[in-house]
Amino acid sequence: MLLIDRLEEPPDIRLVLPGSKSITNRALVTAALASGESVLSGALFADDTFAMVDCLRKFGVGITIDPDSSTMIIKGSGGTLIAPDETLWVNQSGTTARFCVPLAALVGSDVVIDGDQQIKSRPHRELFDAMTSLGVKIEYLQAPYQFPVRVNGDQLSGGEITLGGETSSQFLSAMLLSAPLFKEELHIVTEGNLVSTPYVDMTLAVMKAFGVRVTEHSGQQYSTPIGGYVATEYQVEPDASAASYFFAAAAVSGGKIGVEGLGSFSIQGDVHFLDILEKMGAKVIRSDDSLTVCGPDELSGVDVSMSLISDTVPTLAAIAPFATGPVTIRDVAFISNKESDRISALITELSNLGIQAKKVDTGLIVYPGTPQGGIVNSYDDHRIAMSFSIMGLFTSGVIVHPHQCVEKTFPEFYEVLDQIRMRGDGNLSLLAIDGPAGSGKSTLAKYLAKQLELEYLDTGAMYRSVAAVTIKSGTDLGDKNAVAEIAERILIEFDGDKIFVDGENMTKIIRGTDVNAAVSEVSANPGVRAVMRRRQRAWARARGGGVLEGRDIGSVVFPNARLKVYVTATPEERAKRRSLESGRTIEDITKEILGRDAKDSTRIDSPLVADSEAIIIDTTGKTIEETSDFIQKLFR
Ligand code: DC
Numbered sequence: 001m002l003l004i005d006r007l008e009e010p011p012d013i014r015l016v017l018p019g020s021k022s023i024t025n026r027a028l029v030t031a032a033l034a035s036g037e038s039v040l041s042g043a044l045f046a047d048d049t050f051a052m053v054d055c056l057r058k059f060g061v062g063i064t065i066d067p068d069s070s071t072m073i074i075k076g077s078g079g080t081l082i083a084p085d086e087t088l089w090v091n092q093s094g095t096t097a098r099f100c101v102p103l104a105a106l107v108g109s110d111v112v113i114d115g116d117q118q119i120k121s122r123p124h125r126e127l128f129d130a131m132t133s134l135g136v137k138i139e140y141l142q143a144p145y146q147f148p149v150r151v152n153g154d155q156l157s158g159g160e161i162t163l164g165g166e167t168s169s170q171f172l173s174a175m176l177l178s179a180p181l182f183k184e185e186l187h188i189v190t191e192g193n194l195v196s197t198p199y200v201d202m203t204l205a206v207m208k209a210f211g212v213r214v215t216e217h218s219g220q221q222y223s224t225p226i227g228g229y230v231a232t233e234y235q236v237e238p239d240a241s242a243a244s245y246f247f248a249a250a251a252v253s254g255g256k257i258g259v260e261g262l263g264s265f266s267i268q269g270d271v272h273f274l275d276i277l278e279k280m281g282a283k284v285i286r287s288d289d290s291l292t293v294c295g296p297d298e299l300s301g302v303d304v305s306m307s308l309i310s311d312t313v314p315t316l317a318a319i320a321p322f323a324t325g326p327v328t329i330r331d332v333a334f335i336s337n338k339e340s341d342r343i344s345a346l347i348t349e350l351s352n353l354g355i356q357a358k359k360v361d362t363g364l365i366v367y368p369g370t371p372q373g374g375i376v377n378s379y380d381d382h383r384i385a386m387s388f389s390i391m392g393l394f395t396s397g398v399i400v401h402p403h404q405c406v407e408k409t410f411p412e413f414y415e416v417l418d419q420i421r422m423r424g425d426g427n428l429s430l431l432a433i434d435g436p437a438g439s440g441k442s443t444l445a446k447y448l449a450k451q452l453e454l455e456y457l458d459t460g461a462m463y464r465s466v467a468a469v470t471i472k473s474g475t476d477l478g479d480k481n482a483v484a485e486i487a488e489r490i491l492i493e494f495d496g497d498k499i500f501v502d503g504e505n506m507t508k509i510i511r512g513t514d515v516n517a518a519v520s521e522v523s524a525n526p527g528v529r530a531v532m533r534r535r536q537r538a539w540a541r542a543r544g545g546g547v548l549e550g551r552d553i554g555s556v557v558f559p560n561a562r563l564k565v566y567v568t569a570t571p572e573e574r575a576k577r578r579s580l581e582s583g584r585t586i587e588d589i590t591k592e593i594l595g596r597d598a599k600d601s602t603r604i605d606s607p608l609v610a611d612s613e614a615i616i617i618d619t620t621g622k623t624i625e626e627t628s629d630f631i632q633k634l635f636r
Contacts, residue, residue, distance in 0.1 A: 001375070002403035002414070002534075004392025005541045008424025010255030010295065015416060017243055017259055019044040019070060019236040020268055021409045025052045025095040026203055027234050029103065029177045030210035032061040034076035036231030038210075042261070043072045043236050047408045048093040051115075055100050058084035059107070068604060076231050079181035083109045087148070090115035092339065092408060097147060098127055098170040102178035105136045105153025112141070114148035118380070123337050126164040127171040133161050134186075158184025158226070165194035167334055172222070173203040179224035180212045188222045195334050198269020198308050205267040209234055237261060240268035242410045243291070244315040245386050247274060249420060250293040251282040252322045252394055257420065258285075258292035266291075273312040276304055280323060301325025301368070310335050311383060313363075317346045318387035320366035321355045322394060329363040339408075340379035349376045349388060353395070373397020382408040389417060404488070414534055425537070425560045429454060429545030431635055432554035435567035436600070436608060437593040438574030440619045440627075444567060445549035448628050452635060455543055457494070459550035459557075462532050463523040464510035465492045465501045470522060471514050477521050484527025492535075520596050523551075524603035533557050533606075552606035554614050563635045565617060566610035567627075573620045 024044040029052070031038035043049065045067045053063050053072070060082035062075035081103065088104070090097040090113060097119050104111035125145040128138050135155035141148040158179070163172055172190060179186040194200070197219065204214050211230035215223040243259045250257035262271065264286045274284045274291060281296040301323045306313050310332045320327035335342040343364050350357040353374050356367040373396050378385035382405045392398030406413040431448060435441040442458060449456035466487045475482050493500045498507045509515065522528055529552075536557050540546045548557065554564030569577075575590040582589070600608040610616050615634065619627055 001399055001401040003538065004389050004398045004400060004417075005421060005538055006396055007249070007253055007393035007421055008427060008541075010253040011250065011420040011423055012256045013420055013423070014258040014260055014290070015246055015419065016261070017238040017246075017416065018046070018410060018412060020239040021046065021048050021241075022095065022199060022202060022268070023206060023236045024049045025093070025099065026173070026177065026206040027210075027236060028052050028056060028063075028072070028074065029099050030206055030212075030229050031074035031076055031231065031234070032056045032059070032063075033079050033178070033181055034210055034229035034231040035078040036076050038074045038076060038231040039233045040072040040074070041233070041235050042070050042238070044239065044409070045070065046411050047091060048096065051089070051091040051093040051096040052099070055088045055090060055096055058086065058088055059103065074231075076229070079106065079228050081107050083107045084111060087112040087114050090119060090147070092116045092118045094119065094122060094168075094170060095173075098124065098168070098174040099177055101127055101131060101149070101151060102174055104151040105131060105134075105156045106178060106181050108154050108156075109152060111151045112148060113151065118339055120146050123167050124171075126167060127174055130161045130163050130171065130175060134159060156182060158182040158186045160187040160189065162189045162191055164192055165190045166192040167195070167337060169194060169196040169199045172200055176200075176203050176207065176214060176222060176224060180207070180226055180228050182224075182226060185226055186224045190220050190222075194219070195307055196269070196310060198272075202267045202269070237266055237268060239409070240266060240270035240273070241311045241383075242413070244270060244273045244312040245390050245413075246416065246420065247277060247291075247293040248315050248319045249390050249393055251277045251280065251295045251299060252319050252390075254295040254297060256292060256294045258290050260290050262291050263288045264291075270309050270312055272309050273315065276302060276306075276316060279304070299323040301327050303328040303330070305331040306363070307331035314342060314346060314383045314387035315390065317350065317357070317364065317366050318391045321350070321369045321371055321391075323368055326365055326367050328360065328365045330360070331362050333362045338381070338383070340381035340384060342381070342384065345377070345379050345381065345384050349384070352376070353391075353398070371395045371398075373399070375399045375401050378402055378405055380405045382406050382410065386410065386413055389413070393417070393421075412530075415530055418534065418537055421537075421541075422560050425541070425558055426562075428540055428558070428562065430540055430558055430561045431545075431547045431631070432558050432561040432564045432614075433547065433549040433567060434551055434553050434555070434564070434608070434610070434614065436574070436597045438578045438589075439567045439569050440574075440577060440624070441549050441567045444619070444624060444627055444631075445547050447624055448631060449547040451628060451632055452547065455546045457536065457539055457546055457548045459532065459536055459548060459553065461494075461499050461510060462492055462535065463528070464515050464519050465490065465499060465506060466528055466532075467515045467519040467522040468506055468510050469501060471518055477518055480525050480527055483522060483525050484531065487528040487531040516592060516596075520599035524599065524605065526605040529605050551600055551608040555609055555611040556606045559611070563631070564611050564614040565631055566614040568616065568618050569620045
């Protein structure tokens with residue numbers, strides 16, 4: 001559950017967004033089937049792509065991933081996939097589930113595919129029927145046309161199939177991606193009105209980049225040549241659906257948001273979400289390598305067909321109340337089968353926030369209004385969670401629940417949301433004090449908070465609390481996900497000098513030797529840092545500012561702080577101060593704080609550094625009054 005902070009100032013920012021989920025999962029398949037080693041740059045690292053990587057590894061494909069450089073290196077199988085010795089788990093990923101069915105058929109022996117409940121309740125029938133018509137045996141292990149299934153493609157060769165495309169274009173993409181490895185050519189005839197055709201074009205574009213040209217006849221029939229893919233170095237574009245949230249935020253706020261690396265030649269249909277914002281009055285600047293939205297004074301209503309860009313329906317619906325006229329969205333009946341029944345979800349949640357919205361035959365209509373705050377059910381659907389978070393930028397008290405589902409495609413979503421709030425953070429009455437262990441920053445920060453009549457936040461105590469609970473629960477410090485989950489779950493409350501974690505007084509425990517030894521590892525965990533940063537920002541925004549003390553407050557948490565101070569002291573002085581506080585020997589303490597400094601300054605995420613705008617103060621030999629008088633003057 002997450003309370004969304006309002007946006008206080010129209011943003012003016014250029015964003016670097018994570019890679020496209022749809023392109024990453026397609027390129028993973030083509031690279032896995034190619035001969036030779038492929039490198040995907042700018043790839044997405046999120047639950048849906050991890051699901052695909054996991055399944056491909058079970059098919060015997062060697063994949064090395066490096067989240068820090070957003071790179072994936074794939075040792076192509078040349079089409080010779082091995083039979084996994086365990087069930088393929090597709091989690092909640094629709095593309096992984098669908099793409100893996102024909103891939104499993106390539107193996108030529110039994111492959112079992114299963115996934116999360118959400119994937120079981122989505123439709124896949126046309127895909128299974130198409131596979132069956134090619135001689136592939138599909139055994140439904142629980143319910144007809146649902147996962148889990150046992151696939152056996154022993155008899156698969158190729159030929160002609162008819163495929164319904166009214167439910168999802170992913171069936172067609174799934175068949176196309178594996179078809180070059182079939183024994184014979186595959187001819188696909190589509191029936192009915194094919195939905196989301198830009199995703200089919202994306203599939204064809206990725207296949208072409210890996211050396212396979214599909215012949216397309218009037219957008220209804222496709223012939224795939226046999227022969228397989230060629231490994232390549234492939235640059236994945238930033239995700240256009242993810243960008244839609246920020247373009248929408250720019251449009252409503254009257255600010256300006258640009259996205260790098262996403263340009264007019266994008267292979268993602270969802271960039272056409274910009275056409276709708278343009279129709280509503282936003283100014284859109286398109287170049288080869290960036291797209292920018294400038295919000296107008298007023299957004300007008302629209303009546304649009306969104307069948308080709310249906311993933312952005314929740315985005316538009318969530319900003320629709322801020323338009324001056326009704327927003328009508330048509331031709332998207334099929335989105336009732338996505339991660340949630342999106343049309344019903346949107347109408348219900350908009351109505352709960354006091355906005356009039358109703359179903360029309362193939363979509364929905366949303367009327368202008370001022371939303372009230374309240375709890376928004378995300379139905380565990382990432383797009384519902386992200387869309388209502390954008391609404392929360394312009395509405396006080398929007399709480400998204402559950403909010404963690406953004407991990408599916410955009411783990412950094414809330415971090416990027418904070419980036420667009422940064423301009424407004426410049427208006428806070430905020431003093432950032434950073435520095436190494438024992439530099440005297442806590443005493444100084446508390447003293448200054450009193451003098452400046454601001455509240456004080458000891459962010460180190462927050463990391464210490466996570467470390468304490470991790471130790472207490474017996475969780476392995478190295479289990480990054482488990483420790484990050486603890487950070488997300490626990491409630492940390494301050495009462496004067498006391499610290500309560502989930503209601504328990506932990507003031508003493510968090511200063512103990514066990515926590516001292518563990519806290520650097522905990523605070524180097526990017527998942528923990530993301531949660532803590534979010535909480536620290538929310539804390540200060542709710543108070544209009546404060547004195548925040550830590551390691552990365554001026555450099556990362558509040559780069560627009562009114563004043564940033566970096567406090568140091570000689571190691572001897574720092575150890576002496578700690579020794580006086582704790583009664584331990586100076587040698588012992590020097591070793592500990594130097595060890596902690598080394599770890600804090602060399603970690604990848606937010607290392608301890610003096611920000612370039614920070615005033616550096618060496619407190620060795622200075623009284624607290626002297627130092628604080630100096631800082632106070634600067635701050636005021
Ligand atoms: O300030 P302290 O010694 O109580 O901090 C405990 C640990 O938490 C320290 O090793 C560094 C880490 N920390 C951090 O990484 N970022 C912050 N903003 C505050 C503390």
